[in-house]
Amino acid sequence: MFGDVAMRLRFPALPIILVSAVAFWLSAVQIAVAQSNSSTDPDILAAYVYRYADYYLPYAIQASTAYNPVGTLNAMRDAGLGGEVDYAVQSxxxxxxxxxxGHARKIFKPWRYQFGSDAYLDCIEWTDACKAAYEKRGWDFGSGPTYQVWARTRTAARGACSEVSIAFRGTMGLSGGDWFSNFSRFGSPYDDYYKQLQRNIDTIMKQIQSLDCYRRAGRKPQIVSTGHSLGAGLAQFVALATKSRGPRIAKVLAFDPSPVTGAHLVNKALLAENAQGLVIDRVYESxxxxxxxxxxxxxxxxSSSRCNPQVRTVEVKAARxxxxxxxxxxxxxxxxxxxxxNDGNPLGYRAPATQVGNCGIIYRPDSDEEMIARDGNRRFGGLGPVYARRAGRLVASYPVKPARLGGNARSGSHKQNGESRAGVTTSVASNAFALATGSAFGSTPLPR
Structure with missing residues (x-):
């Protein structure tokens, strides 16, 4: 709901207060319960998240990059030099x-950008179903959900990919489309992002299946979705709303997710079908x-759902x-x-447990490919819950700059004459309040 605040103008305090005030909407919502810590519980406590950080990092990079222009990534894809990898890491x-x-580049190296959109979605393909839904649409505001599709290439198979990820952007500035979509749960009369995706997600899935790397794969790649805030809500929605009889979204990696998932728009039979074997990891900073x-x-x-779908809560407690x-x-x-x-040494790759209790799931971590890509013979060597490189490291504590109205500066890009130029990094502001008021509300890491 509240997008990445670094280098991007964010709506200040009022919407946050409004979100808190309307958190208790009246129907089709369920009260969250405390998480257990039993052996059958998939949740990951903050003290142990370091074990899996290497697994979550590529999706976090994609969720952050989703705030950047699709056109820039299209140009890098067309150049065929793999520049989108470095661009994503810089973002x-x-x-x-x-x-x-430097370390993130090694981790993200297997991924390549495929396609995306940051425009209003009428119908990507004018099927009868999409046309009928479009004709019944509400008011539109000329903007649509921003998403970027990435594929993880196989090291042992030429041109094939093992996994495809759809990354959704969170809220940007004062975008009316973003904010009306944030409040979709209240029955907005607008053609918000959830509704645009509902009539187009099957076509997006078909586009993924038509990718060259997907068709070349001997074992069909699994499809996942990810995003931050509003984007995390959209990522959960598409996993619940896909209608095609082809492959489903196997897993959602939702960062600082919105409590709005769009489930109210999906009929109960389809919701139950898509929930079978689905895994949702909700990763958030405490x-x-x-x-x-x-x-x-x-x-x-x-969040207490342990099967169909399996919902995992992953707490990161690395800053205050x-x-x-x-x-x-x-x-x-x-x-x-x-x-x-850990103390200057990169940790080995480890994926979270996929089989918890007797719940059958359709997601499989591509451990062989990951281990090859990351030189996975490294071991943890009896590490305890102390997981920083050095104490007192100022992670993501940025200098505050005044808000610059009329534009959204982005890390790793610079607007010049209306065009985005990669490779130029501008200064970073700490958060929405700092951008709006020029005051410091920065975040610093906890001692580790």
Missing amino acids: AIPASQEDLR GEVLSYARAAVQEYPR GSAVGLHGMELLATNLADLTY
Whole structure:
């Protein structure tokens, strides 16, 4: 709901207050319950998240990059030089953390951008179903959900990919489309992002299946979705709303997610079908603003769901600061990159447990490919819950700059004459309040 605050203008305090005030909407929501710590519980406590940071980091990078222009990524894809990898890492991790950028590049190296959109979605393909839904649409505001599709290439198979990810952007500035979509749960008369995706997600899935790397794969790649804040809500929605008889979204990686999942738009039979075997990992920085809304009330599925879908809560407790400052995607991505180290040494790759209890799931971690890509013979060597490279490291504590109205500056890009130019990194502001008021509400890491 509240997008990445680093380098991007965010709506100030009023919407946050409104979100808190309307957190208790009246129907089709379920109260969250406290998480258990039993052996059958998939949740990951903050003290142990360092074990899996290497697994979550590529998706965090994608969720952060989703705030950047699709056109820039299209140009890099067409050049065929793999420049989108470095661009994505620069988008997720600030220039002040160049050592972390270097490690993140190695982790993100197997991924390549495929296609995306940041325009209003009428009908990507004018099927009868999409046309009928479009004709019944509400008012539109000329903007649509921004999403970027990435594919993880197989090291042992030429041109084939093992996994495809759809990354959704969170809220940008004062965009009416973003904010009306944030409040979709209240029955907005607008053709919001959830409704646009509902009539187009099957076509997006067909586009994924037509990718060259998908068709070349001997074992069909699995499809996942990810995003931050509003984007995390959209990522959950498409997993619940896909109608095609082809492959389904197997897993959702939702960062600082909105409590709105769009489940109210999906008929119960389809919802139950798509929930079978689905895994949702909700990854958040402890104390970030939307964690309070999720703790109070959630739209389906509730965080206590252990099967169909399996919902995993993953707490990252790596910084302290204001609730809004802790919500930034760049902060979370940078801290996940930092947690892949222990006292200067990179940790080995480990995926979270996929089989919890007797719940059958359709997602499979591509461990063989990951281990090859990451030189996975490294071991943890009896590490305890102390997981930082060095104490007192100022992770994602950025200098505050006054708001620059009329534009959204982005990490790793610079607007010049209306065009985005990659490779130029501009200064970073700490969060929405700092951007709006020029005051410091920065976030600093906890001692480790």
